[in-house]
Amino acid sequence: MRADARENRARVLAVARELFAERGLDVPMAAIARRAGVGVATLYRRFPTKESLVLEAFTEQFAVCQAVIEEALTDPDPWRGFRTVLEKVCLLQATDRGFTAAFVASFPDMHSEVRERTWHGFAALVQRAKDSGQLRADFSPHDLTLVLLANSGLAGVPVEVAVAASQRLVAYLLEAFRAGTDALPPPVPLSLDLVLR
């Protein structure tokens, strides 16, 4: 690949990440091209479809999510590990307006191996926190999806506000998740597949 082409590709990706984060996934391809200082054709040469651009732009963030979970599993304090995962992932989501949509859109295309791995990681985290007696016994791993969806509802608001609001929401939820409170309605098997029609 030619040097200028590689540079253009990188700039397009950076701009895409920027705009997706700022304005969500529905920024026009033309806007990305313009801001990157290239024509649309250049953009489509590197990313044959808008979806592929989205996927590429967000793989970084998905990796971060996975890393957050893996890291939390090494935390000696199970509850702190659990709490940190929710806080970090929700912060990511509140900061980046396209995050949820990208996640949902690319979920079926992710290698199921990766999905299983993160899912099992989180399940392990949950089990550890329950065993330590700090997480309520009727917490379901599906509640992670619930939190993610709830937190995604804040996407419409300006970023700084969304971040503050998300922090407060997560704080509320963490209090509710702590062991020793009343019974709940049964867990909802909120597999993310459901979000996809």
Add this chain to the structure above:
Amino acid sequence: MRADARENRARVLAVARELFAERGLDVPMAAIARRAGVGVATLYRRFPTKESLVLEAFTEQFAVCQAVIEEALTDPDPWRGFRTVLEKVCLLQATDRGFTAAFVASFPDMHSEVRERTWHGFAALVQRAKDSGQLRADFSPHDLTLVLLANSGLAGVPVEVAVAASQRLVAYLLEAFRAGTDALPPPVPLSLDLVLR
């Protein structure tokens, strides 16, 4: 107004409510017209713009919300009143896919008198619940908006699932809202105006 015209108008409105609830506000006007068995022109004769149709279609629901708050204020048990408001409004929101968007879209067009009235009603409800010692002292009326936004994040999911998920979310949040728990990040002045860019 001619008899047949009145009937058509009513049918359009019913269909609009149905489709907005099912598929959100982005159903094409043509789809509404087709399902109502009329042409688009008829639709635009009665509702000069899509926004006006949305507004008209949802005023009923807004009235319900207000009624829910007013009724809760007459409940002898302040906490039950408070709880019921959250439960009912969130159920409405989970059942109707267009609700949140319509609410946000028409919020600035509502007579400020109405807005003030519902807002003060809810504030009173909050104060009552705090005074009775059942609602935590650092709960902010703005947290209602927080709950609404969080709950709106469930909109993408099939209705039955959304309802169940919403119930679980609200149950979690209500536990967190009860008096006697730890400190939170400060309240976020989540006026709905913020959602409008």
Add this chain to the structure above:
DNA sequence: TTGTAAGTGGAGGCCCCCGTCCACTTGGCG
């Protein structure tokens, strides 16, 4: 029954978005 104003439907204008095509430019190897 008949006139007419109110009512109606669907074609089409306008705009915006995704993705393609093609004539032109340019990096960098020989």
Add this chain to the structure above:
DNA sequence: CGCCAAGTGGACGGGGGCCTCCACTTACAA
């Protein structure tokens, strides 16, 4: 330095959504 494959930009086709226009139909009063 010269060549050419790799790279580029912008016009354009296709589709879909909102709304308008206008020739036709229909309710209903006289």
